[in-house]
Structure formats: structure tokens, C-alpha cells
Amino acid sequence: MMSELKKTPLYEKYLEDGAKVIDFSGWALPVQFSSIKEEHITVREGVGMFDVSHMGEIIVEGEHALEYLQYVLTNDASKMTDKKAQYTMICNEDGGVIDDLVVYKLGENKYLLVVNAGNTDIDFEWLKSHEKDGVTITNVSSEYGQIAVQGPKTLEKLAPEVKEDISEMKLFEFLKDVEIFGKNVILSQSGYTGEYGFEIYCKAEDTVAIWEALLNLGVTPCGLGARDTLRLEAALPLHGQDLSTDITPYEAKMGFSVKLDKGNFIGKSVLETQKSEGVKRKSAGIELLERGIARTDYEVFDNKDNKIGYVTSGTQSPLTGRSIALALIDTDFTAIDTEVYVQVRKKRIPAKVVKTPFHKN
Incomplete structure (x- = not known):
């Protein structure tokens, strides 16, 4: 029943907008507003937006935060800057993928990990089980809302509303504490559609105001159905299907997210063998x-x-x-x-x- 499902700050807005709502990983989320095909083509040709507030957010901070992330993640976190995020994975000792995620460096010793909704608790417990001195790990998922604005016309809609120049931002570049529609947000040039776009991370209480402002600009709301067909056309993996604890990054053709030369990390031994011998x-x-x-x-x-x-x-x-x-x-x-x-x-x-x-x- 819907009453037992977790809801994002935008749940009431879906109902107002006539969305068809389904159970997705324990969340009540819109599968479509108009039709999957219409929403899909809107994102490929124009601009659409998705509520992705169900995604999990985990803060890792402290004196040894970087050293810790280097051990629990597959990519080289030392390559991140204050304006460049990174796609990476959490693997188990057998090289299987516990989750794929994006990491944002918020400060010298502070990182934001954005994880898949269905894996948030699993990831948090795994990360806590490997916690080291000088590191604090906090699940802050309830504090964030997230809206993805995607499609070739994204820039013409968003640029006039942002106080800073976003026209030259490249994939996985981001701005923190930037203002949009009068709200302070993290603005990331990223997405899960294969199209140009931005993801807006805001305070949970600001999500509705930002969504409504985007609606007023003529941005089309889209559901999970189009999000899935868009990501599949772009061959972007979905954890639980294309990635899992039984599938390694190399088997999933996502080896670019593994850096074997950065020192020891969980799963390295198996992944090193797969890299040298093939899968x-x-x-x-x-x-x-x-x-x-x-x-x-x-x-x-x-x-x-x-x-x-x-x-x-x-x-x-x-x-x-x-x-x-x-x-x-x-x-x-x-x-x-x-x-x-x-x-x-x-x-x-x-x-x-x-x-x-x-x-x-």
C-alpha cells in the first residue's frame, strides 16, 4: 500500500499533476506523468525533469576521509577537486559491486556520496563497518531533495536562473552554494539519461519551490519509466540488474571506474586478476x-x-x-x-x- 511507502517532498505534487505512482525500492514514485514515450522524446529533443530525491546521501568527513575513501571505493578519490565530482563503485572482497555512486568533494576533508536509493542502508552499514579513526560517516539522506533537469534545451532554461555562469561546465563539474530560484543548492552537470543536463541538490524543504519554479519555466515532469528507457539507450547500468554483488566492474564494462595503481582497496586482488587475465x-x-x-x-x-x-x-x-x-x-x-x-x-x-x-x- 502507498501509505507504507517512503515519500519524497514532491509526493503531493505528483498527485496534483496526475502522475501514475508505483512502489520503487520502497518509495512511492511516479512511473509516468503523460506517457513514457512522450516523456522520453521530450528529454531527447527538449527538456524534462525527474524527482530523484529518493537517492541516498552519505557524508564522509574527517582528517583521514580521503585515505578511507581510497580503501572503500574503486576509483582514485585523490583526483577529485572542489569542483569535479567522480563516478565510482563500492566493491566487496570478491570484486562484486555493492553499489555504484557519485562522490562530491565538498571541502578539504569532507565528501558527499550519492548512492542508489535501494542500497542506501546497505551502503551506510558497509561503510560504517570499515570506519577508521579520524573519519565520521553520516547518513543525511532525509536532509536533501534532488531534481534532475535533462535534455538539449536544459541550459537555455536554467542559465538565466543561476547567479553564476554555467554554460562552460563539463560533465561531473559542479558548483556548491550556488543560488537558483532564490535557493542555495549544489548544481552538478550530470545525469542518468545520456543527455546534457544538471542535477540540483537542495535542502529537502526547498524541493517543492524549485520543482514549481521549473514547471513555471515549461520544464516537463517525467517519471521512472522514461528515466529507465533513456538510461538504457545510453547503456548506463542499473544496480541490481546490470551491476550487482555477483557482477564486477570489468564484467559490466565499467572498468574506467577502477584505478588499480592507487594503492590497496577492497576487491583489488580479484579485479587485478580480471584486468590482467580478462573476464x-x-x-x-x-x-x-x-x-x-x-x-x-x-x-x-x-x-x-x-x-x-x-x-x-x-x-x-x-x-x-x-x-x-x-x-x-x-x-x-x-x-x-x-x-x-x-x-x-x-x-x-x-x-x-x-x-x-x-x-x-
Whole structure:
């Protein structure tokens, strides 16, 4: 029941705007406002916004904060500046991905970790279990709201409303304590759609005012349905499907987020071996050649009826109408144009391995 689900500060606004609300990782969130296809195309061609206030926020601070992050995260946190965020992962000892996240350096010894909503408590407990002297870890998720404004027309909507010049900001660059619509926020040039855009981190109590101001500018509200089809066209992984504690960064083709030369970190030994010896299975983009949709967990076969893996994420592209998917399959079958077959209900449908991302802006 909706009454038992967690709600973001924008929950009442969804209902006013006629959104269809669903249970997502224990949160009541909008799957769509108009239609998934309309919202998807709006973000590809114009500008849309998403409530992502369900995402988790964890502060890591203290004298040894950097040293600690270097041990619990896969990327090299020492490369971050006060204006550049970093995509990274938390791995277990076997190299499996506990979560993928973005880290913001807020000060000399203070970092903001933005984690997936369904993993917030798991991540927090894992981080606390490896806590060191000189480090304080705090779950501040309830203090933040987050709105993602995405699409090629984002800048023309946001730039006049921000006190600083944001026109030259590059991916993962951010401004802290910047003013927008009279509210102090963190403004990050980032997103989960494959389009140009910004993510606004604000005080929870300011979320509604910022959302309403964006609505007044003509920014279209979008739901989780379009967010998922957009990220899949961009071949961005979803934790729990394309990434998991059983899938490593190298298997997911996200090895850029692992820096083996930075010193010791959790999972390094296994990841070092995978980097030098290669992986037996790997994520690949596939496209069905006949009608059907490749859903998560559908089995993938070679042309001799041998099972070679499974679909991790799949959809019908709202842009092209093609059935696209990410699949974790035997590495021998990941070359472009390799013929594979996907078991869709009782039918085995031919498919081919294609380049990712499926869509590039």
C-alpha cells in the first residue's frame, strides 16, 4: 500500500499533476506523468525533469576521509577537486559491486556520496563497518531533495536562473552554494539519461519551490519509466540488474571506474586478476532482429543451443522502435555483429551484438 511507502517532498505534487505512482525500492514514485514515450522524446529533443530525491546521501568527513575513501571505493578519490565530482563503485572482497555512486568533494576533508536509493542502508552499514579513526560517516539522506533537469534545451532554461555562469561546465563539474530560484543548492552537470543536463541538490524543504519554479519555466515532469528507457539507450547500468554483488566492474564494462595503481582497496586482488587475465563473461549490447522485447533475466543462447548468458536490462527504444538490451554473456560472443538468440517466452528470437551506447547525443 502507498501509505507504507517512503515519500519524497514532491509526493503531493505528483498527485496534483496526475502522475501514475508505483512502489520503487520502497518509495512511492511516479512511473509516468503523460506517457513514457512522450516523456522520453521530450528529454531527447527538449527538456524534462525527474524527482530523484529518493537517492541516498552519505557524508564522509574527517582528517583521514580521503585515505578511507581510497580503501572503500574503486576509483582514485585523490583526483577529485572542489569542483569535479567522480563516478565510482563500492566493491566487496570478491570484486562484486555493492553499489555504484557519485562522490562530491565538498571541502578539504569532507565528501558527499550519492548512492542508489535501494542500497542506501546497505551502503551506510558497509561503510560504517570499515570506519577508521579520524573519519565520521553520516547518513543525511532525509536532509536533501534532488531534481534532475535533462535534455538539449536544459541550459537555455536554467542559465538565466543561476547567479553564476554555467554554460562552460563539463560533465561531473559542479558548483556548491550556488543560488537558483532564490535557493542555495549544489548544481552538478550530470545525469542518468545520456543527455546534457544538471542535477540540483537542495535542502529537502526547498524541493517543492524549485520543482514549481521549473514547471513555471515549461520544464516537463517525467517519471521512472522514461528515466529507465533513456538510461538504457545510453547503456548506463542499473544496480541490481546490470551491476550487482555477483557482477564486477570489468564484467559490466565499467572498468574506467577502477584505478588499480592507487594503492590497496577492497576487491583489488580479484579485479587485478580480471584486468590482467580478462573476464569470462562481459556485458554486451544486443538488438533483436524480429518482433519481441528482451526482458531482464531472459536467457541468451548461441546458434548451437548453448546457453551463453542472460539479459540484464531490456526495452523497446521509444526513439527507434527497436528492441534493445544489455546482456551478460560469454566473452567469446561479445564481438560486434555476433549472432545470438534470446528466449522470449516460448520463442527463441534471433539477435545480434551491437555497439553501445544505442543512442548518442
